[in-house]
Amino acid sequence: MTKDSVDTETRILDLAEHLIRKNGYNGFSFRDIATGVGVKSSSVHYYFPTKAELGAKVARRYTDRFLESLDVPDPNSGSAEDAVAIMHGAFFNSLKRDGQMCLCGVLAAESAGLPEEVIAEAKSFFQRTTDWLTANLQKSSWGKNRTKDKIEQQSMAILAQLEGGLLIARVRKEPELFQILMPALTAEQN
């Protein structure tokens, strides 16, 4: 399968993800997608009847892929620091590659004005991602002595710092700023 043979539906999803992460849900149109993919806007509607459906599918695929990328075969000790570093790295990859922040972070910022089905997917991202962190912190030696409540709070605090870090690094256009969060993140586990 060569590059050009990627099917239209996938190319629509790819471009939609790119544009939402760049401009937000209200910052792209079906015509932007059509032009970029090289079809007519009616063809985009063939795959995704409404904008809300397209947005929801993009968010769901993003979340699935993000969580997959976290489950690398772990050669390390499975420490709390490792878990945090893995997630930090996952976010940093796309930030440095093309200055993009988390898709669901963007959607969360606009969330009060988005269609229900899109908000639901964004919400789901934060739930599933916090759950992943909680599970991994629980397995670590740091988590052994702590209550579930305390660990869940810590998971949210970590995810909050990562999302906020993306926000700040991106508006300043300095991806490296996101890197300096690491010491502060791991310090909390000591």
Add this chain to the structure above:
Amino acid sequence: MTKDSVDTETRILDLAEHLIRKNGYNGFSFRDIATGVGVKSSSVHYYFPTKAELGAKVARRYTDRFLESLDVPDPNSGSAEDAVAIMHGAFFNSLKRDGQMCLCGVLAAESAGLPEEVIAEAKSFFQRTTDWLTANLQKSSWGKNRTKDKIEQQSMAILAQLEGGLLIARVRKEPELFQILMPALTAEQN
């Protein structure tokens, strides 16, 4: 001066701020403003010729007011914990009052697709707010033993956690979630 005598320009700015914080910069229109304020859209253009100018003015006013609200007469010891608690409280106020997050956090999320003058104001918010934190941490006993670099990193980490916390609390529609960040924030200063 009664409530109804607030001038049109101020009411436009107030509503624009409300709508941007709710739906984002691309999620409101001049007609939304006009209808809400009770004038015609051409009257909105009389005060703010372009949408970009309106957005920039809203962001500037928001930043000025936010920083003013931080400089409460401080009856306490001026500790690092106090500074963090004051900023946390400033963000929490509007979150619990009407579920709104930081205006410049919303703008930062959309930033890649916004007019230059709007981005510039959002950028300025993060610079000035980080500076306030840095200055206050430096004055505290925690900051006495630390280098300027270390303190600036800590300031950004704190602001990142607050902005990300707003993001998550808002998409989950649970303002109280923002409260549980406090322990994690002050823990870093110990």
Add this chain to the structure above:
DNA sequence: GTCTATAATTTGATAGAC
């Protein structure tokens, strides 16, 4: 300062031919 009127463009979405 606020209005009416309007321009030019863009938006999300549909019907129907091929």
Add this chain to the structure above:
DNA sequence: GTCTATCAAATTATAGAC
């Protein structure tokens, strides 16, 4: 599955009367 053609509504913005 992709196209042409089209729609109604919404968008930012301007000209000029009152």
